[in-house]
Amino acid sequence: MIIDLPRFIAAERPTWNELEQILDRLEADPYRQMSLEEVQRFHLLYQKVSADLGRVATFASEPELKRYLESLTARAYGEIHETRDRSTKFRPVHWFVNDFPRAFRRQSGAFALVMVITIVAVLFGALATAFDEEAKEAILPAQFAHLLDDPAKRVAEEESAKHDRLDGAKSQFASALMANNIRVSIFTLGLGITFGLGTIINLFYNMALLGMVAVDYVLAGQTVFLLGWLLPHGIIEIPAILIAGQGGLVLGRALIGRGDRAPLEARLRSIGPDLMMLIYGFAVMLVWAGIVEAFLSQYHEPAIRYWQKIAFGVFEGVALVWFLWFKRVADRSEEERS
């Protein structure tokens, strides 16, 4: 119980002002490092303001004062009890070459599951097309209607084309591909909020389509064309979508929480940084894939030899595997020391 309110305010006000100044500085510069003495002082001030709030809280006649101390306590609480790393500075190259592969490897279990789903879906699509002539027409969406035609006919048309159909529109086509693919991938990851089920269905459907198209071209004897057409961009684009699926499954697993005793908030909190890096990683990959698809994949023999396109795709694939699995990433402790 506060007996003399004016005296209480006069005595405590310097403490409140000092804490407020520290908070203003911290909020203005989130990268600011406090010395040990400053941290100790900050903690002491926080405790004093908390105690003042406790005293004022039961004092009916001071709602403004109570609200002011509540807001001060809430701001200081957020700073004092935050145990996560301070937000790192904007380092896009470092994020891509170090944090992205690190997050990918840390969540490799989810990627393994994505691979299993992909293999099953591709096999399903391939077998459906091989054994049921109507399957392709029934499953392919309207946007892929051009793939319903005979693959051999399309190859003949592409190889005999006299004009570049993307002449003067390559950049526009590349940007549309990038925007669409990134949107679809984010959606695939976001569907992880349905406990991963939406991600699995979305992945299965897309990979089944891939299996259908692939086997259609193989059965028509157009395997070389298929590889020359898909490999240069697909070797990056498809893994990027799989990484989005990996993110969705990570999110779904955190929501389900099987085998993890941490509460839901803690589980979601722990996967946030990894999801961010996976999103960043697949977005960069899809930008590259969009450029390759617009500027290279759509050109066929005789403009460019198939073996050259296939070799380029294989090279990209090997580089991607090395980058995601085997490239040495900067050591965390070394980074912190530097």
Added chain:
Amino acid sequence: MSAALKIQTPEGITFSFQLAGPVVRCLAWIVDFFVIMVISQGVGFLGQLAGIISEDFAAAVATLGYFVVSIGYGVIAEWSWRGQTIGKRLLRLRVMDAQGLRLQFHQVLLRNLLRFVDMLPAFYLVGGLACYFSRRSQRLGDLAANTIVVHNTKPTEPDLDQLLAGKFNSLRQHPHLEARLRQRVSAAEARLALQALVRRDDLDPAARVTLFADLAEHFKAVVTFPPEIVEAMPDEQYVRNVVDILFRTKTADTRAAVREIAEV
């Protein structure tokens, strides 16, 4: 009245955030939608300038520009303005960490990217329903990112001097009972009585009599003043005197200090 999220610190202190409901959030989103449209128009104009170099390049800038603005606006605004966009500023809302901790960049990114799911099937139906049924008014993006959206308002007090001016308060003749009343009445009870006085003219006559009779009975049970003072006093006058005691304890210095602090 929207729900509140209470947070208790390890020091045993409790503070609360007023959660924003789906309607007010929708209004903020409509404002942001128009802001995105305006920025996209600006980017489109820049794209037209790029058309001097190449029409193909100009079209690419316009396509990517809209995509980046529609996704990046919320992320950059909420990160730069500590959880606020222009729409949220106008509607006095703020995104916060669900545990009251510092908002992290990955939280801002995730909640904004998951709009793609919240928007389904149209007009944020999934997100709106999730927000309506969620205990903490969270759409799916908020749930995944562990964030909440709270009201960022500072309610203003009614002008007590005008409300209570010029009235003699006979309860003040007993300072010890006056002090006991301040000690025993909770903040919620005090606010209830104040609100009843502020809104008294909006009430039906019968409801007004009943409400003040109930309030007066309650406060009489909390502290018993001498019968010769309260017997002839109407219930509404009794409540007015109680509010006067609860809210007008300050000396001029204290009042000025509190007002100054509240304005900071």
